[in-house]
Amino acid sequence: MNVNDSLSPHESSKELLARARRIVEGVVGIPATDGNRVEVLRNGDEIFPPMLEAISAARRSVDFLTFVYWKGEIGEEFAKRLSERASAGLRVRVLLDAWGAQPVERRLIDLMTSSGVRVNWFRPLHRLRPREVNHRTHRKILVIDETVGFTGGVGISDLWLGNARTESEWRDTHFRIEGPAVDGLRAAFLDNWTETEFTSLDSNFDQFPEQPREGTITVQCVRGSSSTNGSDLNALFETLLQMARRQFRVTTAYFVPDDDLVGRLCDAAGRGVTVQILLPGPHADKRFVRWEGESDYAKLMASGIELWNFQPSMLHAKIMTVDGLVANVGSANFNSRSLECDEEFNLVIFDPSTVQVLDKHFDADLQRSVRIDPLRWKHRSLVQRSVEHLVTPLSPIS
Numbered sequence: 001m002n003v004n005d006s007l008s009p010h011e012s013s014k015e016l017l018a019r020a021r022r023i024v025e026g027v028v029g030i031p032a033t034d035g036n037r038v039e040v041l042r043n044g045d046e047i048f049p050p051m052l053e054a055i056s057a058a059r060r061s062v063d064f065l066t067f068v069y070w071k072g073e074i075g076e077e078f079a080k081r082l083s084e085r086a087s088a089g090l091r092v093r094v095l096l097d098a099w100g101a102q103p104v105e106r107r108l109i110d111l112m113t114s115s116g117v118r119v120n121w122f123r124p125l126h127r128l129r130p131r132e133v134n135h136r137t138h139r140k141i142l143v144i145d146e147t148v149g150f151t152g153g154v155g156i157s158d159l160w161l162g163n164a165r166t167e168s169e170w171r172d173t174h175f176r177i178e179g180p181a182v183d184g185l186r187a188a189f190l191d192n193w194t195e196t197e198f199t200s201l202d203s204n205f206d207q208f209p210e211q212p213r214e215g216t217i218t219v220q221c222v223r224g225s226s227s228t229n230g231s232d233l234n235a236l237f238e239t240l241l242q243m244a245r246r247q248f249r250v251t252t253a254y255f256v257p258d259d260d261l262v263g264r265l266c267d268a269a270g271r272g273v274t275v276q277i278l279l280p281g282p283h284a285d286k287r288f289v290r291w292e293g294e295s296d297y298a299k300l301m302a303s304g305i306e307l308w309n310f311q312p313s314m315l316h317a318k319i320m321t322v323d324g325l326v327a328n329v330g331s332a333n334f335n336s337r338s339l340e341c342d343e344e345f346n347l348v349i350f351d352p353s354t355v356q357v358l359d360k361h362f363d364a365d366l367q368r369s370v371r372i373d374p375l376r377w378k379h380r381s382l383v384q385r386s387v388e389h390l391v392t393p394l395s396p397i398s
Helices: 013-030 044-057 071-088 106-114 182-193 234-245 259-270 287-294 299-302 335-343 350-368 374-378 382-397
Strands: 033-042 061-066 091-097 120-124 143-144 148-152 173-178 215-226 247-251 276-278 306-310 320-322 326-330 342-350 367-370
Touching: 013 215, 013 234, 013 326, 013 342, 013 350, 033 044, 033 350, 044 071, 044 143, 044 173, 061 071, 061 182, 071 091, 071 106, 106 120, 143 182, 148 182, 148 326, 173 182, 173 320, 182 215, 182 342, 215 234, 234 259, 234 320, 234 326, 234 335, 234 342, 247 350, 259 276, 259 299, 276 287, 276 350, 299 306, 299 374, 320 350, 326 350
Parallel strands: 061 091, 091 120, 247 276, 276 306
Antiparallel strands: 033 173, 033 215, 061 143, 143 148, 148 173, 215 342, 247 320, 306 367, 320 326, 326 342
16 A cells, blocks of 8 residues: 555645654554644743643642653652652552653652552552563653643653753653643553553543543544554654645654664655654764664665754654644654563644644754754664664664
């Protein structure tokens, strides 16, 4: 099946958007929902205040899932707000990945649990189950009173504070959601929570309210699962690449695509799509992961794909936009780990206005980035080439 052939060049933007929705729904098998409100939050200055305010405004329940929860000021503030709500009689559940959240301070866990917060660990390392060690939950989800949700790329660490001005302020994007799509966030939380304990419904907290449809945005919720080698996210990424007719933009913290995705990226560029990929630059936090992705740079650039390195700080956002119409955002990176190993959660947003905001942010990031020169890359050192070759076998675990 060639998805691109099913999109007529004579269709209007509205028709293209409706057709894109049906294609993605059909391929992934998950219906999208209408009537949502989506707010784009860029960097810690915009992300953390509404998350903390929403926790403090909770009246019934708070569900919070994260991969990263490290030491620092913002971790203290989250623990304090969550504890206050639990002390007030709300049900507060916190799920931390046992690998990603290892640096969290024990006193913060004690503060939360002593206040009534139910803190669970996803796949504890002490269980000594080798298969689980490399399969983590990388989801970032906050759901308030079953009606307001947050998701995206941000972790709980002081590295995300600020506005990506210096190397100590990471660049990221998060989203505030209201409407029927919040049900998808709650389901993704429960999907991981129920692995840690038996959960029965409590009518005092689990009310499953009819979600208000005050917004106008269509959103599809897609979960990536670590249970098999591959997930719905594989099909989603492949389909969006095939759908692109004019422009395909990727912002990702970790770029290690498999051979199939590399081929699809090159095919898109070959049929005239402008493909731009924005990656971390000098402040990349995992250099060996960057080396793995670099082994494909020559082939990608030979196909006309633009590769850019963000300069001011670590780039941690995970965003994909297609033709100014559709966005794919969430916790999943453009790498084998997200598509094959980890539990992830993404939103597909069928809304040109939201995509316009994300593309505007992309353009602003390019102004602070350096494009990789194909000729200079062609003449990179033998040492660089050797390192790329040596780390390539690690791609499924990085």
